[in-house]
Amino acid sequence: MMKCLSSGQLTWLVYIIGAAIGGRASVNTCDENDAMDGELVCRVLQLMDLTDSRLTRGGCEKLELAMMSFFEHFRKIYVGEQVQKNSKVYRRLSEVLGLSDESQLLSVLMRKIITNLKYWGGSEQIIAKTLGLLSDLSGGYSCVRKLVKLEETQFMLTHHTAEHFPFLGISGVGTSEMRCRTMLYTALGRLLMVELGEDEERFHAFMMPVTAAMESIIGLLGSPDSPIFTSEDAKKTLIGLARDLRGLAFAFNTKTTYMMLFDWIYPVYMKVLIRGIEVWYSEPSVTTPVLKLTAELAQNRNQRLQFDVSSPNGILLFRELSAIICAYGSRILTVEVNKKQMYAMKLKGISLCFSILKAALCGNYANFGVFRLYGDEALDNALNMFVKLLLSIQQSDLLDYPKLSQTYYVLLERLAQDHMPFLASLQPDATLYILSSISEGLTALGK
Template identity: 35%
Template sequence: IADEEQLLSIFVKKLFTNLQYSIITDKLIERTVGCFNDLTHGYQSVRKLVKLDPIQYFINNHTQDLFPFLHPTSTLNRPQNSNLTVSSWSSLRTTFYSAVGRMLVYEFRYDDDDDDDRIEAFMSPFTNHCTRLVQIFKEFPDFSSLNPGQFAAMIQFNPTSASLDEIQSLIIGIIRDLRGLCSSLLSKQAYNSFFNWLYPSYLPLFLKAAYVFYDRKDVYNPILKFFHELTSNRQERLVFDSTKPSAYLLFRETSNLLYIFQTKTLLHVNTTIPETDGNLFYKSKLKPIVTCLKILQTCLMGNYVNFGVFQLYSDPCFDNFLQVFISILTTVKKSHLFSYPKLTLAYFSLIETLAGVKIDYLANLSGPLFGYILETISEGFLSHEQAIQNACCVYLDTFLTYVFRSAKKHSASANLMANVQEYEGLFRQILVNLLNGIIYSECKNIYTVSKPLLGLILLNENNFFTEIKQQLLYGHTQAKQAILSTALDNLMAGIDRTLKESNKENFTQNITQFRSDIQES
């Protein structure tokens, strides 16, 4: 062995040999893909890899004929004693193409016309699979034009060109491959090249698949995850040509997918999947809901779509988009929300983002929905996860600021004021809990907590120095009560009755001093 390049070449050849001939050994496939993925992390590593002949050969020949591991039916043909689940087996394809994508970003110059032919050649296996699926789906009727009764009558429809199981395998395979590839395309040029290939030729295909296979979790879960990746504006990659409506088209297709999930899949799982079957219930209902919440968040925080345009042109996409959030609120019990950590984090992350983008929408929800959110916020403050506490602080601070500004401008809706009045007791309890947290707990995020605290005090100002103060003093010794009473009286010293940022900063200083006085006593 002459140098490290030759050694690396031998190593890569061995990895590819495993993928070519070891389809029946699932553990070997798993470890091989993991090793290949690890090799592609880091600029220097990728720079050396793409120079190797085996890698160059692979880039031009990544077909299922060369790698049976990528064959659509490989998932179905797994050995009976396989210790990998179907989902884990097929997800290896995502990992595999994620590694491949990192090499492509280095190898191809996506802003250079000279590489267009090479990029097209690389995408040709995906093009062939998608083209076949397009032809297959031409046999299906246009389900979107059918009413629920007509659609139910079409459930037994079977295409002649392929069985439903074969179509399912094709969809799962291609969607996982594309998700892995998309996850590594972090530059604007690479992402735009991928999106131009995907839309309009093939992206609507996956919406049809979600509609047809609305009751198969092995199909709609990967599709939702792919759209989550597609809408993620990581490293500001979703920057489109100002003369093209690509951003709006992407959002519209995403909104349509979520609408299908809301009207078909969610309705199906609510009526057929029992909560007692914990594993099936999670994979069929809660897992896709987690992904939907993530999609909602990535679209809202992506900063690549002006949502006001949809209202201007009477396009219902954004309204349907928000309605998905409402449907999730009405179908997820609070006990489930706090029992599954991934669901909890996804929910509060979305609440934080939605508060920054559409607080007027959240503030004017119907009483029960508003109460549901506020109750989860109250419980979220008791969480040990600082990210969840911070999300609760952001929501409450933004909401209270909106309330006070609306009241000052006399623009507060009757529904908004009714919500505030109806849940006055809950706002007061949150205030007491936050102050108790500052008094008795370590409270590492006191700066963040101080923001909504001022609004809560102003909202309950009539009772703060009477009922609430007595509630906080209860149970302490007389000496401690005197110190705590003085500290509470000084809490609003020099503070205006407004929620201006400068006033909040002054209140934060008072809170810090308040905590210091309590600890020293």
């Protein structure tokens, strides 16, 4: 009882300290306030050292969440791009804990992040908060360059495996708990990019754990008689990989890094994703991460998909996007679900397909005239699948689900701009559906 009581009291104190520090404006550099903050920060860091040293025997989840809340407030005020490092906070940290500069403080934060990822894999809340801190730290221009020079950061870049971070595994980890993996790999991708340049060897070294996981489920490409075909482990592995790769695809916003990822994933590993869709098309826990990864790969963010004139990569990418849309669409149309499960089981995936097609059509990385010139049906297949998916949706659902309506109307606008001959060639029922949806959408705006 006393242990729980003391942990509860400490939890509240840490929350209060974090709120007190976070409540200060960064421009308020009063020496007295800085000195007080420095003293409070030292106490929390000392408490952190004590609690972390006992984690092998278990810890207090609520206290850890309070710690992460404290670090979130502390980072906003004392770690970042426009923070004065000569305040009494840093002087006090130097006197008490020997942390004389921001790099040493960042090292402490990174050790805390690594510790949490190692010992708190069973707590989705703590993992999410910890990765949120890592994401915030990796998002700053100067901060990320200091981070990448730390031993702790290099450790994470070379040891992102289930052995060191159990939540990256599949044993005892639920599919919902894997959502955090995208955030981790977004941060790792940012850190990797700082000094990556065009070093493909370093990129492939970083990708080794991901490559090993991909190779472990290549059996999905085999016959349905294969045990791995329906293996729960294979399913979880694919879900985790899709989330990991989506994080990297989001972080790699330059042409060089994106091309490294594209060359790695195409063509073999793209087939794994398509095969996963074919096998588990009726399970959103699998299809949603794979479709979200595909949508991210289709995004021409920061002109990262501006391929050379002689490069076929834009066409190759579009063909893979089309294949995934058709693989999912043709199968999900055969699935019957009740009204309550309609969005989760069916409409969400259809909405993601619309997002993929919209990104592909407006990305300016594929010359669509080439498809018809050489008799390639990838474009026609994707557009025809869009119509089939659209006609399977009740018109009321288009307006009932905002995410679905947004992806639909944006895609329709793109088709009307650049693919009017296709719209003009539609059957009367499809044309009437589209015109009616436009009318309903305009009416809804006026309400």
